[in-house]
Amino acid sequence: MTRTVGSHGPTTSLAIRKAGLRLITEHGFEAMSLRQLAAEVGLQTASLYNHIKTKQHLLFELIHEHLTALLEQTDAALAQVAGESPTRRLERFVLHHLTYHMEKKREVFVANFELRGLSPENYKVIVALRRRYEARLIAILDEGVAAGMFDLLDTQVAAYAILAMLTGACTWYRPDGRLSTDDVVMLHTKMLLNGCLHLAGGNTPS
Amino acid sequence: MTRTVGSHGPTTSLAIRKAGLRLITEHGFEAMSLRQLAAEVGLQTASLYNHIKTKQHLLFELIHEHLTALLEQTDAALAQVAGESPTRRLERFVLHHLTYHMEKKREVFVANFELRGLSPENYKVIVALRRRYEARLIAILDEGVAAGMFDLLDTQVAAYAILAMLTGACTWYRPDGRLSTDDVVMLHTKMLLNGCLHLAGGNTPS
Amino acid sequence: MTRTVGSHGPTTSLAIRKAGLRLITEHGFEAMSLRQLAAEVGLQTASLYNHIKTKQHLLFELIHEHLTALLEQTDAALAQVAGESPTRRLERFVLHHLTYHMEKKREVFVANFELRGLSPENYKVIVALRRRYEARLIAILDEGVAAGMFDLLDTQVAAYAILAMLTGACTWYRPDGRLSTDDVVMLHTKMLLNGCLHLAGGNTPS
Amino acid sequence: MTRTVGSHGPTTSLAIRKAGLRLITEHGFEAMSLRQLAAEVGLQTASLYNHIKTKQHLLFELIHEHLTALLEQTDAALAQVAGESPTRRLERFVLHHLTYHMEKKREVFVANFELRGLSPENYKVIVALRRRYEARLIAILDEGVAAGMFDLLDTQVAAYAILAMLTGACTWYRPDGRLSTDDVVMLHTKMLLNGCLHLAGGNTPS
DNA sequence: TATGAATGAGAGTTCATTCAT
DNA sequence: CATGAATGAACTCTCATTCAT
Numbered sequence: 001m002t003r004t005v006g007s008h009g010p011t012t013s014l015a016i017r018k019a020g021l022r023l024i025t026e027h028g029f030e031a032m033s034l035r036q037l038a039a040e041v042g043l044q045t046a047s048l049y050n051h052i053k054t055k056q057h058l059l060f061e062l063i064h065e066h067l068t069a070l071l072e073q074t075d076a077a078l079a080q081v082a083g084e085s086p087t088r089r090l091e092r093f094v095l096h097h098l099t100y101h102m103e104k105k106r107e108v109f110v111a112n113f114e115l116r117g118l119s120p121e122n123y124k125v126i127v128a129l130r131r132r133y134e135a136r137l138i139a140i141l142d143e144g145v146a147a148g149m150f151d152l153l154d155t156q157v158a159a160y161a162i163l164a165m166l167t168g169a170c171t172w173y174r175p176d177g178r179l180s181t182d183d184v185v186m187l188h189t190k191m192l193l194n195g196c197l198h199l200a201g202g203n204t205p206s
Numbered sequence: 207m208t209r210t211v212g213s214h215g216p217t218t219s220l221a222i223r224k225a226g227l228r229l230i231t232e233h234g235f236e237a238m239s240l241r242q243l244a245a246e247v248g249l250q251t252a253s254l255y256n257h258i259k260t261k262q263h264l265l266f267e268l269i270h271e272h273l274t275a276l277l278e279q280t281d282a283a284l285a286q287v288a289g290e291s292p293t294r295r296l297e298r299f300v301l302h303h304l305t306y307h308m309e310k311k312r313e314v315f316v317a318n319f320e321l322r323g324l325s326p327e328n329y330k331v332i333v334a335l336r337r338r339y340e341a342r343l344i345a346i347l348d349e350g351v352a353a354g355m356f357d358l359l360d361t362q363v364a365a366y367a368i369l370a371m372l373t374g375a376c377t378w379y380r381p382d383g384r385l386s387t388d389d390v391v392m393l394h395t396k397m398l399l400n401g402c403l404h405l406a407g408g409n410t411p412s
Numbered sequence: 413m414t415r416t417v418g419s420h421g422p423t424t425s426l427a428i429r430k431a432g433l434r435l436i437t438e439h440g441f442e443a444m445s446l447r448q449l450a451a452e453v454g455l456q457t458a459s460l461y462n463h464i465k466t467k468q469h470l471l472f473e474l475i476h477e478h479l480t481a482l483l484e485q486t487d488a489a490l491a492q493v494a495g496e497s498p499t500r501r502l503e504r505f506v507l508h509h510l511t512y513h514m515e516k517k518r519e520v521f522v523a524n525f526e527l528r529g530l531s532p533e534n535y536k537v538i539v540a541l542r543r544r545y546e547a548r549l550i551a552i553l554d555e556g557v558a559a560g561m562f563d564l565l566d567t568q569v570a571a572y573a574i575l576a577m578l579t580g581a582c583t584w585y586r587p588d589g590r591l592s593t594d595d596v597v598m599l600h601t602k603m604l605l606n607g608c609l610h611l612a613g614g615n616t617p618s
Numbered sequence: 619m620t621r622t623v624g625s626h627g628p629t630t631s632l633a634i635r636k637a638g639l640r641l642i643t644e645h646g647f648e649a650m651s652l653r654q655l656a657a658e659v660g661l662q663t664a665s666l667y668n669h670i671k672t673k674q675h676l677l678f679e680l681i682h683e684h685l686t687a688l689l690e691q692t693d694a695a696l697a698q699v700a701g702e703s704p705t706r707r708l709e710r711f712v713l714h715h716l717t718y719h720m721e722k723k724r725e726v727f728v729a730n731f732e733l734r735g736l737s738p739e740n741y742k743v744i745v746a747l748r749r750r751y752e753a754r755l756i757a758i759l760d761e762g763v764a765a766g767m768f769d770l771l772d773t774q775v776a777a778y779a780i781l782a783m784l785t786g787a788c789t790w791y792r793p794d795g796r797l798s799t800d801d802v803v804m805l806h807t808k809m810l811l812n813g814c815l816h817l818a819g820g821n822t823p824s
Numbered sequence: 825t826a827t828g829a830a831t832g833a834g835a836g837t838t839c840a841t842t843c844a845t
Numbered sequence: 846c847a848t849g850a851a852t853g854a855a856c857t858c859t860c861a862t863t864c865a866t
Contacts, residue, residue: 012829028322030237034857046859047830055857113319116234153393157385161394164374165367172366179363187359188367194405195397218846240840252842253847261840424825440734442648446861458863459826467861525731528646565805569797572790573783573806580782591775599771600779606817607809630850652836664838665851673836 013051015041020058021106029059029110029117059114060122066107067129070100074136086144090196091189093140094166098185101170108170134159144196151198162192219257221247226264227312235265235316235323265320266328272313273335276306280342292350296402297395299343300372304391307376314376340365350402357404368398425463427453432470433518441471441522441529471526472534478519479541482512486548498556502608503601505549506578510597513582520582546571556608563610574604631669633659638676639724647677647728647735677732678740684725685747688718692754704762708814709807711755712784716803719788726788752777762814769816780810 019040023032034055038045052058077096081089101108111126118126137159144150152158169184179187225246229238240261244251258264283302287295307314317332324332343365350356358364375390385393431452435444446467450457464470489508493501513520523538530538549571556562564570581596591599637658641650652673656663670676695714699707719726729744736744755777762768770776787802797805 028234028236030234031322044831049858050829116237151396153389153396154385157390157393158397160378161371161374161397164377165371168367168370168374171370179360183359184363187363190357191364191367191401194403195401197400199400199405250848256846440646440648442646443734456827462825528649563808565801565808566797569802569805570809573786573809576786576789577779577783580779580786583782584778591772595771596775599775602769602771603776603779603813606815607813609812611812611817662852667837668850
C-alpha cells in the first residue's frame with residue numbers, strides 16, 4: 001500500500017510546473033514550446049496532458065498559485081504589525097515584498113510580465129488578485145497620509161511607483177551578486193521611507 | 207525637405223514600424239505574426255520583405271532607434287544643467303525620463319520588455335546601449351554621494367531602483383487618466399529626491 | 413437466467429455497445445473517440461479495454477451482430493410464407509425489412525454506412541453476410557420472373573434498387589413524424605409491387 | 619505575357635479539389651488527412667492553405683458546387699418538358715438524375731454521405747439546397763396526383779423513396795459493370811413509373 | 825474491473841521566409 | 846514595389862492503445 005518513493009504521485013506534476021516556470025522565464029510563455037517542456041521533464045509531449053489541461057491553463061495556474069500565496073503571506077506578515085504606526089507597517093510590507101520576491105524570482109517574473117499570455121477570462125481573475133495585493137499597500141499609504149506622517153499627492157500612484165521599484169529589484173537581483181538580500185532590503189527601505197515621509201524642512205523639489 | 211507626393215516609399219516603411227510597435231506592445235514580439243502586421247498595413251506578407259530584413263531585424267531596429275534617440279535627448283537635457291548641483295541634475299533627469307517615457311509608451315515598452323526576443327548578437331548591442339543610459343544616472347548619483355548630498359548605499363542599485371520606478375510609470379500611465387503628466391512628474395520627483403537625500407535628522411529605518 | 417444484482421459485468425458491456433451505436437451514428441466511426449465513448453458510459457478510456465478488444469473490433473461486433481440477427485429473423489419471416497406466391501413472399505419481405513429497419517435505426521445506419529471503417533478482413537466477413545441477405549430478395553424476384561409474374565430486366569439490380577429504397581426509409585423515418593409505420597409500409601409495398609409486376613397493358617416508358 | 623500552360627493558375631486548386639473528392643470518397647472526410655491530400659497533389663501540406671481556407675471549408679465547397687450545378691442542370695432538363703404530362707416529366711427527371719449521378723459518382727457520394735462532416739452553419743446551407751432539389755421531384759409527383767395519374771399516399775415520402783432508390787444506383791453502379799447506363803435508366807424508369815401510376819385493376823397489396 | 829500515467833503517431837493549422845512574376 | 850504560391854519546420858492538441866497498480 002505504500003507508495004513507491006519518487007514515483008509518479010504528484011512528483012511529475014511538480015516537475016512540470018517547475019520546469020515550466022524556468023522555461024517561461026527564459027523564453028517567454030509564447031516562445032516556450034510544450035515539446036521543450038516535455039523534454040525537460042523527460043516525457044513525451046502527449047504525456048504532459050495527463051498533468052495539465054492546456055498550455056494556457058498551466059500559465060494561469062502558475063500565476064494564480066503565486067498570487068494566492070503572496071496575498072496570504074503578506075496578510076500574515078502585516079498581521080504581525082497590526083495596530084503599529086504606518087511607518088512600521090510600510091517597513092514591514094517592503095521587507096516582506098522584497099524577501100518574497102527575491103526568493104521566488106521566477107514566479108514573480110511570470111506573474112508580472114506574462115499576463116499578456118492569459119486568455120481574457122483568466123486575465124480578469126489574475127488582475128483581480130493583483131488589485132487585492134495593491135490594495136494592501138494603498139491602505140498603508142492612506143493611513144500614513146491620514147495620520148499626517150506621509151506626504152503623498154496620490155496614494156494609488158505612489159503605490160504603483162513603489163511596487164514598480166520593489167518588483168524591479170527581482171529583475172536584476174542575483175543571489176550570488178555583490179549585494180546581500182539584507183543590503184537590498186535596507187537600501188530600498190530607506191529610499192522609500194524617506195520618499196514617503198512628511199519632512200519637516202519641506203524640501204519639495206524646486 | 208521636399209518629398210514627391212504619392213511616392214509612398216518611406217510612408218509604407220513608417221507604417222510598418224508604427225504598426226509593428228503597436229502589435230508587439232499588444233501581443234508580444236513572438237506572438238505577433240507577420241501576417242497580422244502585413245494585414246494591418248494593407249499588404250501581403252511577402253511584401254513586408256521589401257521594407258524589413260527579417261522579423262528579428264525589425265525588432266532590433268525598433269529598439270535601437272528608440273535607445274539612440276533616448277540617449278541623445280537625455281544628453282541634451284543634461285547639458286542644460288551642466289555644472290549645476292546633483293540635486294538639480296537628478297531632478298532634470300527624472301523630468302526628462304518621465305516626459306519622454308510617457309510620450310513614447312510603446313517604444314519604451316518594447317525596449318524594456320521584449321529584449322528576450324532579440325538574437326544574442328542583437329541583444330549585446332542593445333544591452334550596451336542601455337548600460338550607457340544607466341551610466342548617466344549612476345554618474346549623477348555618484349556626484350551626489352561624493353558631494354555628501356545623497357545618502358545611498360550603492361549607487362548602481364539605487365539607479366536600477368530609480369529606473370524601475372520611473373519606467374514603471376509608463377506601464378500604468380494613461381494620458382486620459384486621473385493625473386496629468388505634471389502630476390506624475392511632481393510626485394515621482396518628490397519621492398525620489400527625498401529618497402536619495404542625506405537627511406539631517408537621520409531617519410534611518412528602525 | 414438469474415443474475416446477481418450489482419454484478420454489472422454485462423451491464424457495462426451493453427452500455428458501451430449502446431453508447432457506441434449512438435455515437436457512431438451521430439459522428440461517424442472515425443470521428444467517434446474512445447474518450448467520448450468512455451465518458452458516455454462513465455468510465456476512464458483505459459477501462460473500455462476490459463470490455464472491448466479494440467475500437468475496430470467494436471465496430472465489427474456491432475455490425476456483425478446486427479446482420480446475423482437480421483438474417484435470422486428474415487428467414488423466420490419468410491418461413492411463414494414458404495410455398496406461397498412470389499408476390500406474397502415479396503410483400504412479406506418488404507414488411508419485415510421495413511419494420512425491422514425502422515425499429516433498429518441506429519444498427520441499420522452503422523451497418524450500411526460505416527463499412528469503410530472496417531479493416532479489410534472484417535470488411536470481407538461483413539460483405540459476405542450482406543450478400544446472403546441480398547440473396548434472399550434476389551431469390552424471390554427470380555421466382556417471380558420465372559413464374560411470369562414479375563417483369564424485371566435484371567433481378568440483381570432490381571434487388572439493389574429495392575433495398576436502396578427500403579433502407580433509405582430508415583434514414584428519414586422519425587417515429588414521431590407525420591406517418592405511422594403502417595403508412596410507410598403500405599406506401600412502399602404498393603410502389604414496389606406495382607414496380608415489379610408484369611402489367612397487362614404493358615405500360616413501358618416511352 | 620502569355621501564361622505558361624499548365625502553370626499555377628487555377629490548375630493547382632482544381633487538382634486539390636479533384637484529389638479531395640477522391641480521397642473523401644475512399645476514406646471518408648474525417649479519415650482523409652490533409653497530408654494525404656497534399657501528397658496526392660504534390661505539395662507540402664502548408665501549401666494547401668494557399669488554395670483552401672480550411673479542411674472544413676473544402677468539404678463545404680465541394681458539396682455546394684455539386685448541389686448548385688445539379689439544381690441548375692435539373693431545371694434546364696425539366697424546362698425541356700415544360701407543360702408535358704407528369705409521366706413524361708417524371709421520366710425526364712429520372713433520366714437526368716441517373717445520368718448525372720452515374721457520371722459524377724464521387725461528387726454525389728460526398729454530397730450524400732459526408733454531410734456529417736459539415737459544421738452546423740455549413741450544414742444548414744447544404745440542407746437547404748437539398749430541400750430545393752427534392753422540391754422539384756415533389757412538385758412533379760403532386761401534379762401527377764392532382765391529375766389523377768399517380769396513385770401515391772404521400773408525395774413527400776414517395777419522393778424520398780424514389781430519390782433513395784435512384785441515388786442508391788450511384789453507389790453500386792460501375793461503368794465497367796454488366797449493365798450499361800441505358801440499362802440502368804430503363805430498369806429504374808420502368809420500376810418507378812409503374813410504382814407511381816394509378817393502375818386500372820387496382821392491385822393494391824393484399 | 826477500474827484507473828492514472830505513459831506513449832508514438834499524427835491531426836489541422838500557422839509560422840517566417842523565398843522566389844518568380 | 847507588390848503579389849501568389851511554395852516551403853519546411855514547428856506548433857498545440859488528440860488519438861488509440863498499453864501497463865503497472
